[in-house]
Amino acid sequence: MIAVVTGAGRGIGRAVAQSLAGRGCHVALLARTGNELDETAHEIRARGGRAIVFPCDLTQPSAIASATSRVLSELGVPAVVVNNAGVVQRSLVQETTDDEWNQVLQVNLTAAFQVTRAFLPAMLAAGAGRFVHIASISSTLGTPKLSAYCASKWGLVGFSKSLTEELRGTGLSSMCVMPGSVDTAMLEGSGLSPVMTPEDVASAVTYAALDAPLSMNGSAIEVFGP
Secondary structure (H helix, E strand, O other), X not given: OEEEEEOOOOHHHHHHHHHHHHOOOEEEEEEOOHHHHHHHXXXXXXXXXXXXXXXXXXXXXXXXXXXXXXXXHHOOOOOEEEEOOOOOOOOOHHHOOHHHXXXXXXXXXXXXXXXXXXXXXXXXXXXXXXXXXXXXXHHOOOOXXXXXXXXXXXXXXXXXXXXXXXXXXXXXXXXXXXXXOEOOHHHOOOOOOOOEOHHHHHHHHHHHHHHOOHXXXXXXXXXXXX
């Protein structure tokens, strides 16, 4: 079974890739950070798993098209696609530049659309597969200095739920996982204390990707800690 994980170099993405590999998936690792991807792949292989690195700058549509094409040609049709890659920009609306806004929306939302679109025809032809999108508690609320991030994560849930309606009856499904505060680099500077590890979130993502019944198509799973 082939699983694709974006943003797999560190944090939640690395933990998800490791968890899926531990369940027997052959994992395709996508991110801009090649060295970190190599570390993730090494850790997976050291545990007997299978992983291949596909360096990909998710701010560049051409890079996404190239990486997803390589996955299809070198590995085959994914059974699982986890849209996890994310960035954050903390600034007041009046201080946020167009470039900063566009980068957050591209990585957090548009790249998820582009990755999904790239794999969707082959997965529809196969008649099976799951898309799991890593949203956030910020998909449910607004936060000062996080306008771009909140907009991207609210949008990701909307995208997932719209995709859900298009997938009904096809054997495919789309779900979101919405974590609260997790001990990752992205939480630094937020003023929040972590209440979960990346592995805590990865267990929920793995459930959504491999174990959840098809009737959960469209679900947005809250993972806010013990």
